Amino acid sequence: MLLTLTLYLLLISKAMAFSFPIENDPNVILKQLLFEIKDANNRCEKLLDEKVCIINEINKALEVAVSAEQKIDLLVEKDKINREIEYLRLDNSGEISKIRYLKGLQIIKILYEKVLSLDHHFASVRTLNEINKMSNPNQYPEYEKLKEVVSAKKDKKTSFELSSILGTNSMVSLVQTFTSMVSSNMSKEEKEKELANVECILDFTLRMQNDLNTIYFETAFLQNSNTKIKSDIEGLFRDYTKPIGYTATLDSCRSTDDWEHVTSKMEEYLNKLKTSTGTAQYKMQVNLEFPVDRLLQFITQYNNFIDQGGKFYEKFKIILNSYENEKQCESKLPMEYKKLKSDIDVAINKFNIAYKPVEINGTKMKEI
Incomplete structure (x- = not known):
């Protein structure tokens, strides 16, 4: 039975070692x-239940065993x-650690692509x-x-030129x-005509200047x-792969x-873990579990950022739609301005779909 299990785990290991499924949704992972x-x-x-049943049968046999030889054999x-x-x-x-580690690695890979896209x-x-400019x-x-026009018709005696700044x-x-316009020799009709040409521009820039700057900053x-x-996340990957002896950066x-x-480095580490004993084995197990806990912390950080970003862009949309004229x-x-509004709509969609948070709550964290 033990041999069968070992062979099964070996086959699973080989399959997992050489297949890294293409998936871009961490929630699926x-x-x-x-x-x-x-x-x-x-x-x-x-x-284990099968083994426990055998133990129970042995215990029953021990209760009725008579000879010392029978008892020793049992x-x-x-x-x-x-x-x-x-x-x-x-x-x-070891299998659970391996599953957690490799799936965690896939999540890091997916989230890194999302961060680069952001x-x-x-x-x-x-x-x-x-x-x-806007x-x-x-x-x-x-x-x-x-x-x-105003400069050409302004009062030369009372007017002045602004510095370059x-x-x-x-x-x-x-x-x-x-x-200058008020004191110029422009007629009332000329003033009204020229103002009509720029009234929308002046209204837009004066009303929206602070709002547009807010969006930028x-x-x-x-x-x-x-x-x-x-x-x-690059630091997380470094810490995540340090126990198994992988030294390249996430970007690399x-x-x-x-x-x-x-x-493959993970496979080597697990093989060493299986052959280790006592304190050394426990330490190797802890070293493997700690990076996964770090990943869970990073997921919370990522989720908070995406949630914050989505709210910011919703706010930007409200700001741009507030121009009353x-x-x-x-x-x-x-x-x-129109392109900015379109870009913000696209960004909101991305934050809600492409960059959406990883759906992990307290219950799931306990299961993991």
């Missing part, structure tokens, strides 16, 4: 993990069965320069034209332009947070598709 742990425990329990057999029970439990413990996402969002009237040709400041520029905050998440492992090598000024609004 978690379900597989729980199922495989339960299946391994059930198989072990069945074999005790030897009982000792043999007890050793087989120990081996079964040890094999099952990194790419944040790198492609609007830059501060692009936000400034929120600064000086960046709009219509407003530049107004300034030229103040000239780029939207509020100072607006005050100077309107002050809070996105920058999320980007920095994601950089930390990326650093943390991903770039060279070296996952099978990690699995959007309908009246639709034709005058910058394309970047």
